Amino acid sequence: MSLGFIGTSILGSVIPVEHRIVVGLAFGAYSAIALRYRVREHLHTVEQVAVGVVLGVMNALAWLQFGMGAGSDVAGPVLAYAREHWVSAETGLFPYSALAIPIVVGIVVVGSFERRIAFYSKSFDIRVCVVDLSKKQIDAWNSRDLPIYEPGLREVVDQSLGKNLFFSLDIDSEIKMADIIFISVNTPTKTQGIGAGRAANIKNCELCARKIAEVSESDKIVVEKSTVPVRTAQAVNRVLECNEKGLKFQVLSNPEFLAEGTAIADLMKPDRVLIGGNQSPEGLKAAETLVSVYANWVPREQILTTNLWSSELSKLVANAFLAQRVSSINSISALCEATGANVSEITRAVGMDDRIGKRFLNSSIGFGGSCFQKDILNLVYLCETYGLKECADYWNQVILMNDYQKKRFSEKMVACMFNTVTGKKIAILGYAFKKDTGDVRETPSMFVVRDLLLEQAQIHVYDPQVKREDMWAEMDYTCDLNPSTYTGLESAVTTSPDAYAACDGAHALAVLTEWDEFKELDFEHIYKSMAKPAFVFDGRNILDHDALRKIGFEVHAIGKPDPNKFSDL
Numbered sequence: 001m002s003l004g005f006i007g008t009s010i011l012g013s014v015i016p017v018e019h020r021i022v023v024g025l026a027f028g029a030y031s032a033i034a035l036r037y038r039v040r041e042h043l044h045t046v047e048q049v050a051v052g053v054v055l056g057v058m059n060a061l062a063w064l065q066f067g068m069g070a071g072s073d074v075a076g077p078v079l080a081y082a083r084e085h086w087v088s089a090e091t092g093l094f095p096y097s098a099l100a101i102p103i104v105v106g107i108v109v110v111g112s113f114e115r116r117i118a119f120y121s122k123s124f125d126i127r128v129c130v131v132d133l134s135k136k137q138i139d140a141w142n143s144r145d146l147p148i149y150e151p152g153l154r155e156v157v158d159q160s161l162g163k164n165l166f167f168s169l170d171i172d173s174e175i176k177m178a179d180i181i182f183i184s185v186n187t188p189t190k191t192q193g194i195g196a197g198r199a200a201n202i203k204n205c206e207l208c209a210r211k212i213a214e215v216s217e218s219d220k221i222v223v224e225k226s227t228v229p230v231r232t233a234q235a236v237n238r239v240l241e242c243n244e245k246g247l248k249f250q251v252l253s254n255p256e257f258l259a260e261g262t263a264i265a266d267l268m269k270p271d272r273v274l275i276g277g278n279q280s281p282e283g284l285k286a287a288e289t290l291v292s293v294y295a296n297w298v299p300r301e302q303i304l305t306t307n308l309w310s311s312e313l314s315k316l317v318a319n320a321f322l323a324q325r326v327s328s329i330n331s332i333s334a335l336c337e338a339t340g341a342n343v344s345e346i347t348r349a350v351g352m353d354d355r356i357g358k359r360f361l362n363s364s365i366g367f368g369g370s371c372f373q374k375d376i377l378n379l380v381y382l383c384e385t386y387g388l389k390e391c392a393d394y395w396n397q398v399i400l401m402n403d404y405q406k407k408r409f410s411e412k413m414v415a416c417m418f419n420t421v422t423g424k425k426i427a428i429l430g431y432a433f434k435k436d437t438g439d440v441r442e443t444p445s446m447f448v449v450r451d452l453l454l455e456q457a458q459i460h461v462y463d464p465q466v467k468r469e470d471m472w473a474e475m476d477y478t479c480d481l482n483p484s485t486y487t488g489l490e491s492a493v494t495t496s497p498d499a500y501a502a503c504d505g506a507h508a509l510a511v512l513t514e515w516d517e518f519k520e521l522d523f524e525h526i527y528k529s530m531a532k533p534a535f536v537f538d539g540r541n542i543l544d545h546d547a548l549r550k551i552g553f554e555v556h557a558i559g560k561p562d563p564n565k566f567s568d569l
């Protein structure tokens, strides 16, 4: 397209003025046909065409003015300059050199559009259909109100929905049609039976494999996307092999490494993509097929291929290592509070050693989310199953340290408030397990709230994204807290429309999720509205503690020395 555009422009410039109308009409017809094709093939959006048409018309008018010698007040002097300096006196034509600027601009602008479009057009070759048993989920994905909050997700869905992205309940038909099937179902920690509280429940993966074996009518690649115990692919393969039509399936492991809140960025620019497969010629061929899908947007050198078991286990190890860093720094935060050292200074000092690195060393009230605890427990259980007790104990300590950190925080709150919070209003700022998500699975805030409720506090929660029903559901599922186990639960926990309402009349405020908006609050105003002494408990170390103390707050933060306790600071 750019070459066609540039070529026609050059042609137009060397043809005598009186014939340019013919070239102009030909160029217009060429553009209309080419653009219609590109919109139909999803290479341009209608909006891009609209912008292009406006720019094109402006360009054409400027050229017309130039060619006819007319000039507006603004364009006139520029055109006069151009006529005087650029048009050849002998031929009356535009020299090639004068075309350099529009050509270069054209190549850069249109070319960069095209590279971008080429990227998406490759992806459009692939039809993706997400199927789920849950009608509620599928309806939400097809609506304006997506079932999860994730920055940038709306745009990604809008771009492809109905073009090459579909959400459907028709699992059987979609299995039949697919060449590659990703199993991405939940694999929660077992709640009963053998390994309860530690082993991952892979029942849903097996059910998917059975469904695929039952309804498939052609050979397929089946990809384990869910996080699973090592050697799950063996079970999936056994089930698939039992199909009665003699179909051949190749099972691959392709664990997901995205984190919530940064999911789109992680998807577009992953640190690596891991694909594990059987090392037979068929297995290697299947792995190569999946590699070629990712290679549409991920550089090949970042796509690793391994055997099945290394891939499955790498996912658990990655999460265990990440969580271990959080528990390690959290253990040091307790030592800081006891000695007068400052955990932020320690993080900076040790993180500048390249071998340690700066990332994932933020001390907090503990890690939460649907993955870390579940996956470490999964690893612990695997170690136990293989008789590796010392290894199991080692990784279990990461969880114990996390439990300790959550408990330590709520106990400190009670201790600071004169050993009682009974009947006191406490504002909880942030309920999601981290910022930029509305997810509350295993959120550390919930454990702090539970501890404070058991001390008979009145809790007022504000979180910009968490839905009230999700808060109740998770409290029930994970903490067994519901109106039948805690009388008056719904009146003891209020959800507030904003941080100011939550803090109004409160004895303390606790920041439990690191939402950026909490840093911008008017703390002078909040201080005036609170009961005195007014306590701040910063569970994420995001506030300016010196400024808060100047206002009059009593501030306690994770791993930060208390100036009242250490006179030598």
Ligand SMILES: NC(=O)c1ccc[n+]([C@@H]2O[C@H](COP(=O)([O-])OP(=O)(O)OC[C@H]3O[C@@H](n4cnc5c(N)ncnc54)[C@H](O)[C@@H]3O)[C@@H](O)[C@H]2O)c1
Pocket: 131, 132, 133, 134, 137, 184, 185, 186, 187, 204, 207, 208, 225, 226, 227, 228, 256, 257, 258, 259, 260, 370, 371
């Ligand atoms: N959430 C994350 O950020 C994340 C990141 C990396 C890996 N993972 C892993 O991905 C997997 C899924 O996690 P999630 O957070 O999306 O879980 P989720 O519970 O949010 O979603 C799982 C979905 O699977 C559906 N489902 C269950 N059984 C099914 C079946 N037999 N057929 C069709 N649909 C079925 C459920 O209805 C549900 O909508 C887990 O193994 C998890 O460890 C999650």
Ligand SMILES: O=c1ccn([C@@H]2O[C@H](COP(=O)(O)OP(=O)(O)O[C@H]3O[C@H](CO)[C@@H](O)[C@H](O)[C@H]3O)[C@@H](O)[C@H]2O)c(=O)[nH]1
Pocket: 227, 256, 257, 258, 259, 260, 261, 319, 322, 326, 359, 360, 361, 362, 363, 364, 365, 366, 367, 368, 369, 370, 371, 372, 433, 434
């Ligand atoms: O320095 C840190 C970093 C994180 N956290 C906490 O750790 C938890 C997990 O955070 P994060 O890892 O950013 O979010 P997840 O969405 O749980 O992502 C993890 O779990 C996913 C599911 O397996 C993996 O795909 C990701 O790679 C892995 O980072 C959250 O409560 C964070 O607040 C800290 O306390 N301090």
